[in-house]
Amino acid sequence: DGGITQSPKYLFRKEGQNVTLSCEQNLNHDAMYWYRQDPGQGLRLIYYSQIVNDFQKGDIAEGYSVSREKKESFPLTVTSAQKNPTAFYLCASSIDGASGLSYNEQFFGPGTRLTVL
């Protein structure tokens, strides 16, 4: 079955540590996205990538980094510079990030809950 997987489901981090959240998709989608979800604030875009080896900052990129070495993978690193990283993180993908077509809906993974101890 095609879909998006995220791991781990739950992640605990000590202050000052970097952690990496995994996101893999087998939908053959070009575009991938990372969102952060906090209570009462909906989803906010961290980073997105429309093509391999290219990515762009979203609205809240500070303290995060990404890479896109393969079409299928878009890992997110939460660095120690992120002052309040405790949140639910969602990865998404879409067929084409720039076509503007209506079928360009985003498909979401199951999410990772990150907690800073």
Added chain:
Amino acid sequence: AQTVTQSQPEMSVQEAETVTLSCTYDTSESNYYLFWYKQPPSRQMILVIRQEAYKQQNATENRFSVNFQKAAKSFSLKISDSQLGDTAMYFCAFMKPYGQNFVFGPGTRLSVLP
């Protein structure tokens, strides 16, 4: 920049009844796309319905339909014959043509009561 507002943080409805969730947005674009996503307690985001702004006809998907008022920049979701499985957070989202990302509203928590 586009903004999306959902003015109802929480709503409840009796099973089998109808409920309408509100969404308004702000944009200077003339063509764009609107979506409703559902996030049940499992937290998996699921697309419920989509609407292209250039289409005047309101989108419908089984028990879900929208009331799209372009001039008023309003995009409400109507759920008919509500079921217990409809209990979830509902997010309204905006996407402009050739846009790289969605803009999401803050969500409405819907509880369907038995």
